[in-house]
Amino acid sequence: MDFGDGIALVALGLSGYATWRTIQFNKRQDSLVEIQNNLNKLLLAKETEEVLEDLKADLGASIIKIGNGKYRLRIWNKGNADARNVKVDFPNDNHIVDESELLSKFPYECLEKHGSIELIAFIHSQTPKKQTLLLRWSDGHRNSNEKLVYPTW
CATH class of the missing domain: 1.20.5 (Single alpha-helices involved in coiled-coils or other helix-helix interfaces)
Incomplete structure (x- = not known):
């Protein structure tokens, strides 16, 4: 080599x-x-x-006390979009809100983001502590949204 x-x-x-x-x-x-x-x-x-x-709205509800024996049912939108055509149903019977008030306010045309609607709530000792509400609305994501909420007082 x-x-x-x-x-x-x-x-x-x-x-x-x-x-x-x-x-x-x-x-x-x-x-x-x-x-x-x-x-x-x-x-x-x-x-x-x-x-x-x-594009989504996110609705919720709560019962708030505003004074001596006075209550309000507040329905609010914590989502990033407006909720359109908002409807409220009580699957287990309506025990707290007057039907005429429901008919006068709902369907609610547009609940803006971070906005709320207040309804007068009639609460007494016989009223169930937990209520069941079915919220329905449309938003930019879907035309048919539903959510069951259980506000308590």
């Missing part, structure tokens, strides 16, 4: 090492690309969810 053969052998060894390192680098690069794709999918899903949340 002469000097030229030694140089060729060293060059072959370096070439093999460079090929091995390139293969390792490409595997790591593929792994990083896959991670980046997964992160992009998660970010897109999060952004989509945030956009949908901006």
Whole structure:
């Protein structure tokens, strides 16, 4: 083996090492690309969810005491969008709100975000402590939303 053969052998060894390192680098690069794709999918899903949340109204109800034996049923919107065509039903009978007041205020055309509606509540010792209300509304996300709430006094 002469000097030229030694140089060729060293060059072959370096070439093999460079090929091995390139293969390792490409595997790591593929792994990083896959991670980046997964992160992009998660970010897109999060952004989509945030956009949908901006289109949703979220209604709730509570009974509040405002003075000596005076109560109000407050229906409020804590969502990010306006609630349209708001309706209130009492699946287990209405024990606290006068029907004429319900008919005069509902369906409520537009309950703005962070807005509320108050109804006079007639509460006495025979009134059940927990009431059941079915709230229905439309918003930018869906035309038919329903939520059961259980306000107590």
